[in-house]
């Protein structure tokens with residue numbers, strides 16, 4: 001079961017990397033470009049792997065801090081809502097990309113510094 005946890009954590013970290021990469025992809029696409037679907041895919045990966053890590057905790061012998069996980073889930077929901085609302089807009093607001101990246105950084109900080 002430890003391998004399953006490590007595999008999920010591996011995918012979870014790749015998802016974080018994808019979200020950070022999306023910031024640069026979006027910047028490169030230019031201010032007039034619509035929101036890249038990669039935001040949706042990488043945040044969905046974070047949700048799936050995060051929920052699976054927590055759901056399998058009894059089998060993987062982990063005791064996660066539920067308040068910390070709840071905060072991470074809330075921040076990810078905020079990311080998901082912002083992405084979903086803006087996905088079909090021809091020209092999303094200029095603050096959207098830095099706001100999404102900021103929320104990703106917040107969740108990374110929560111993951112690492114909240115023990």
Ligand code: HEM
Pocket residue numbers: 005009012013016019046047049050051053054062064069072073076103104107108111112
């Ligand atoms: C943008 C969204 C997210 C980012 C950037 C993120 C980032 C991270 C990072 C960097 C770690 C590794 C921390 C460490 O090993 O010290 C981690 C672990 C973890 N994350 Fe997330 N996370 C996100 C969303 C979520 C969500 C929504 C959940 C749950 C619903 C979740 C659950 C977990 C769990 C349970 C671990 C610990 C895994 C383990 O060590 O066994 N994460 N996350």
